[in-house]
């Protein structure tokens with residue numbers, strides 16, 4: 001699949017549910033209205049959609065959400081998708097999770113061919129973590145991370161940088177990841193969904209990096225994980241540190257991915273509203289021709305990029321939908 005700007009689309013992120021057992025302040029409002037269950041695709045339908053994308057050239061699949069591991073029977077989707085790894089059509093099957101359900105599922109994920117996962121954890125302080133996630137329990141998440149490590153999964157910790165909240169914890173988090181043997185990625189908060197004033201929480205990573213370089217020695221790496229992060233190696237810990245900077249450094253020129261929601265809506269760009277409905281063509285016919293044509297048409301509309309801005313003149317959401325719809 002090649003888009004109008006010559007970029008090859010080889011990475012599909014799938015939000016399997018918009019629901020979550022946390023309510024992170026930058027992601028959701030406290031009283032979210034979730035999709036009616038009737039609108040959500042079955043796991044068999046999601047499998048059929050993912051398989052269509054793999055047939056058309058997707059090599060990497062990331063399961064996300066909402067919290068993917070709270071969807072009932074989610075392991076049956078991983079089990080089915082693992083056949084695409086076995087056949088060699090898919091190179092990587094992976095997951096972004098808040099970690100709360102990992103004690104239950106870590107070994108099964110490994111059985112399904114998952115080799116590395118991203119776990120979101122923005123603070124090492126239990127009270128702050130609870131404040132940030134509203135409903136989360138840091139102890140449980142850390143138990144989940146340990147279970148994942150013990151099961152043999154490589155772990156990357158995602159940290160959203162938030163001004164006056166965890167800016168003083170970034171250095172301890174880098175050291176903690178170093179001690180535990182995890183890579184880490186810092187993420188700028190993106191203006192998706194109405195959650196109140198984002199200007200207060202927005203912390204440009206250019207500023208964070210400058211400050212970190214007073215303490216740590218960074219070497220730029222060519223390494224690409226398939227996502228938008230740019231990586232450095234931290235000499236003092238020997239681990240990788242990624243920077244996802246949609247605001248301070250737009251990374252759209254190398255974009256290789258599209259995002260599918262649990263209702264079968266395909267977003268060709270995280271930062272634009274244009275989308276394609278794949279549920280209708282999926283259900284229109286048992287054969288895949290109609291679906292394949294709809295996917296081709298969607299890819300032909302992939303836009304050049306996003307244009308997020310957060311400042312006093314742009315303090316509201318750039319897009320109405322929250323991050324849990326498209327999964328980040």
Ligand code: SAM
Nearest residue numbers: 027065066067096097098120158189190323328
């Ligand atoms: N629930 C899972 C988790 O938290 O890892 C997967 C879905 S979550 C939407 C995916 C990632 O997006 C998480 O690392 C989260 O911190 C990040 N995220 C959520 N809202 C964001 C926002 N407005 N700006 C930047 N990152 C955001």
Ligand code: SF4
Nearest residue numbers: 020022024027066098
């Ligand atoms: Fe849930 Fe992940 Fe959003 Fe937090 S960031 S509310 S864990 S979907």
